[in-house]
Amino acid sequence: MDDEYRVMLRGAFQFLEQQQKQLTQVMIVTYALHNALRETHPEVELAYAKHYEAQSVGPLKIGGDEARKALAQLILRLSD
Numbered sequence: 001m002d003d004e005y006r007v008m009l010r011g012a013f014q015f016l017e018q019q020q021k022q023l024t025q026v027m028i029v030t031y032a033l034h035n036a037l038r039e040t041h042p043e044v045e046l047a048y049a050k051h052y053e054a055q056s057v058g059p060l061k062i063g064g065d066e067a068r069k070a071l072a073q074l075i076l077r078l079s080d
Contacts, residue, residue: 008078 037044055061 012075012078
């Protein structure tokens with residue numbers, strides 16, 4: 001394995017590690033908010049579910065899918 005390949009792999013790993021840390025924080029906040037809404041007002045949970053459904057097919061989801069595709073292509077290039 002040459003130095004350039006090692007540097008690329010290290011960079012990819014560091015990027016994925018940062019993404020995982022951020023994802024964990026987002027998940028913690030999301031679950032905490034969802035549970036707080038459920039405890040406070042059950043009808044708010046229904047509104048949350050409605051908005052969640054709308055966002056799950058919106059621009060944020062599409063952007064995330066595109067980012068994953070780009071990352072997958074980079075990983076494929078690294079593996080060649």
